[in-house]
Amino acid sequence: MSQAITPEAIQPAAAARPARAAAGQKQIALRLAGLEGIVGLHLGIGHSLLVGKLEPQLKPLGLTAKQVTILWLAEANPDLTQIELSRFLEIERATIHQFTRSLVGNGMIDIVPHPTDRRATTLRPTPLGTAKLAEARAIIARHETEATSALSPIERRLLLELLMKLHGAARPD
Numbered sequence: 001m002s003q004a005i006t007p008e009a010i011q012p013a014a015a016a017r018p019a020r021a022a023a024g025q026k027q028i029a030l031r032l033a034g035l036e037g038i039v040g041l042h043l044g045i046g047h048s049l050l051v052g053k054l055e056p057q058l059k060p061l062g063l064t065a066k067q068v069t070i071l072w073l074a075e076a077n078p079d080l081t082q083i084e085l086s087r088f089l090e091i092e093r094a095t096i097h098q099f100t101r102s103l104v105g106n107g108m109i110d111i112v113p114h115p116t117d118r119r120a121t122t123l124r125p126t127p128l129g130t131a132k133l134a135e136a137r138a139i140i141a142r143h144e145t146e147a148t149s150a151l152s153p154i155e156r157r158l159l160l161e162l163l164m165k166l167h168g169a170a171r172p173d
Contacts, residue, residue: 039166050147057139061132062106066091068136070099074109074123075133081120108132 035041051065058068069089074080086096100123103109108129114120125133148156 054143061135066099071125071129071133075125079122
């Protein structure tokens with residue numbers, strides 16, 4: 001049974017907490033005043049930090065983090081439709097269509113008829129998309145190692161399990 005979070009349950013921090021500074025920047029301390037207990041805030045900041053550092057590394061491949069995710073999922077799920085992708089990633093279908101159209105335009109993905117549903121189409125990485133995905137995976141592996149270096153292997157696994165639990169994603173392994 002989950003416990004409801006009430007405003008009273010989120011107690012303001014007595015002391016200021018130092019914020020992590022980017023390389024070459026001065027570290028600042030802010031009073032969080034209860035924000036330390038807001039999961040969404042910390043997920044958002046973490047996402048911004050991680051993606052903000054990853055995107056420039058993917059740019060030479062002509063890919064964004066979302067496009068890599070689409071390629072990755074399309075490779076792992078040969079009959080994946082844009083509707084399924086939209087539902088899984090919780091992104092509007094129109095936005096998925098824009099990402100897909102860009103990948104098709106760059107020659108990294110093909111849209112092919114669904115094998116059992118005449119009305120649907122599936123996403124399939126092209127040989128170029130598969131090659132770019134392999135390069136992206138290497139970049140992401142290095143990035144993940146660096147980004148999670150403050151965590152022990154157990155903490156990293158726990159973090160992933162908790163995030164997947166929040167997302168509702170089933171662990172196939």
